[in-house]
Amino acid sequence: MVATLDKTERLTDILGKLGALGPTLRERALEAERAGRLSDETIADLAATGAFDIASPVEFGGAELSVRQQLDVIIEASKWDGSVGWVVWAGASTDWIPAGSGPRVLEEVYGSEWAGPRVAGSSHFPASRGRAQRVDGGWIISGGPWTFATASLWAPFTNLGCIAEDPDGTYLVAAQVPRDELVFLDDWHVAGMRGTGSISVKLQSDELFVPEYRGVDFRRITSGAIESGLAGxxxxxxxxxxxxxxxxxxxxxxxxxxxxxxxxxxxxxxxxxxxxxxxxxxxxxxxxxxxxxxxxxxxxxxxxxxxxxxxxxxxxxxxxxxxxxxxxxxxxxxxxxxxxxxxxxxxxxxxxxxxxxxxxxxxxxxxxxxxxxxxxxxxxxxxxxxxxxxxxxxxxxAGIQPHQFAGITTLDRFTPAPATRPTERRSSR
CATH class of the missing domain: 1.20.140.10 (Butyryl-CoA Dehydrogenase, subunit A, domain 3)
Incomplete structure (x- = not known):
């Protein structure tokens, strides 16, 4: 009951601060549209409300609100500026990816002070242009660019979807990449949500080595096969x-x-x-x-x-x-x-x-x-x-199985993936 009260109080505090900041967010919206991104000042102001902590683990000082409570925050942020709501949503809705990737990734993402989204995600769909090749101790990733990388402009890590192919099959790998290994492209010229800065990213070089713990078979994340150590x-x-x-x-x-x-x-x-x-x-x-x-x-x-x-x-x-x-x-x-x-x-x-x-x-x-x-x-x-x-x-x-396809919204995800290498072939189409 104490934890519930604490979360309720924290939700009330975040909503109150967002509501007070709201008119300013609305005033800044036109400038953000013209710039193609939220300003760093806006990101700092949002961080001060606690909006970027709503889905962060309590073990690392986060609010770890319930999904129902997080929904209230996304609604309030979006009421003032859709682009603000999108960036806050992108931060909260991808927190399950580092949580499902294991304790070392969790420590990297949440273990240090950061004012802004903690993690971004890009191209967790089968159309990803990223490629991953298994090597000793990790992965070599290449290809790209990775598109629609919302929040990557402000996050310390971006999780890139990469297609891996080996004798056992084709599957999606989630590769956690630090921001200093990325190049941010000026290609966000769109009809709406212009302030989100959902640009594409590419690697600083043609290839990047990603340690084993930072590259995870995406099916292991979606099935919860890796123990996070988080209690909630x-x-x-x-x-x-x-x-x-x-x-x-x-x-x-x-x-x-x-x-x-x-x-x-x-x-x-x-x-x-x-x-x-x-x-x-x-x-x-x-x-x-x-x-x-x-x-x-x-x-x-x-x-x-x-x-x-x-x-x-x-x-x-x-x-x-x-x-x-x-x-x-x-x-x-x-x-x-x-x-x-x-x-x-x-x-x-x-x-x-x-x-x-x-x-x-x-x-x-x-x-x-x-x-x-x-x-x-x-x-x-x-x-x-x-x-x-x-x-x-x-x-x-009607009692018929849905279409089977690879990616973040696949519905045939409820059988845990193997602990090491995949044994079932997945189409990348």
Missing amino acids: SLWKAPALGWSFSLMAGMSIGIAQGALERFLERSAGRSIRGTSYKNQLEAPLTHLMLAEVHSKIQSAVLMMRANADETDRLGELAAAGTPADAEYLQLFSARVLMETAYAAKWCAEAIELLQRNSGATAIMDFEPIQRSWRDARVITLHGALNLEALSENYGRLM
């Missing part, structure tokens, strides 16, 4: 439930912020082509607001339920009574699909607000147009292909 149930929670419940928090926060901004700017504003002098008094506005609320609230309720279930499953596993593999597969497929729906509904809600905001809402200083673009970018994330995710979940509902 968070580290036993299903990774997809954790990462993607939080991802939906970005869509929810952006939509909530857009709704607040609409109500603020619409008071006393007339509606062209009608006799209404105050937009907030018009029935057409009331109908629209009810639809916006319903879309956002549907996303909120789904993601709160998924976050709560993720926490419950972590507690069961920590107590030695994990859920069976069939249920974990079904739940993970559901979370992915429902996250895609939450992103869709929130983007649609913002489009309604945008369409009813008049021509001035297209100006770059107006937060609503940025919310509109940012929310649509989330729906285009490589892991949120709504139709594919819907088919996979529908297949499971």
Whole structure:
């Protein structure tokens, strides 16, 4: 009970500090868009709120909030600026990767003082251009560049997805690389989420030696095959439930912020082509607001339920009574699909607000147009292909196995990988 109270108090403190910082984050958003990244000042200010510690282990001074509590933080950060929410989410939603990589990686990532995201991740999909070759004592990694490396500009390590091929098969390796071994490319020129600085990275040289403990078969991470030494149930929670419940928090926060901004700017504003002098008094506005609320609230309720279930499953596993593999597969497929729906509904809600905001809402200083673009970018994330995710979940509902594929969102991950070398061939396609 004491730990729960401590975490509740820490959550309240973080949310309070984020709320106080929020107007400043919104003011800085246009500058961040033009720069293609958050400023170092913003990263420092966010670090001071504790936002980058929400998923860090308590053994290293982190808050280690529950997934449900982390969701509240992502929503609050995203409400003020979608790019801020994305960077905070990227930091929190990848903490399970070093935790699943073993104690030495954990010590490197969390053992020293750092003001900002602790770890970034890039290209944990089968389309990775990175390659890993096993050698004595570790790996030689090459290739790249590694794309969409959110938070790598500010993290001490970036975890790079690399494809390994040997006589036993093709599989994904997660390689933990220090920032001073990386080159950051100026290639983040996009329609939305411009302030995230989600640039590509490449190696300083053509090849890099990565010690054995820093290069881990990704299946061993996703299956929890490596003992972390961390005591909390968070580290036993299903990774997809954790990462993607939080991802939906970005869509929810952006939509909530857009709704607040609409109500603020619409008071006393007339509606062209009608006799209404105050937009907030018009029935057409009331109908629209009810639809916006319903879309956002549907996303909120789904993601709160998924976050709560993720926490419950972590507690069961920590107590030695994990859920069976069939249920974990079904739940993970559901979370992915429902996250895609939450992103869709929130983007649609913002489009309604945008369409009813008049021509001035297209100006770059107006937060609503940025919310509109940012929310649509989330729906285009490589892991949120709504139709594919819907088919996979529908297949499971019908008693048919989902499509098998390699990568971070694979659903056939519930049989632990071998302790050393892979014995099952995986396609890299």
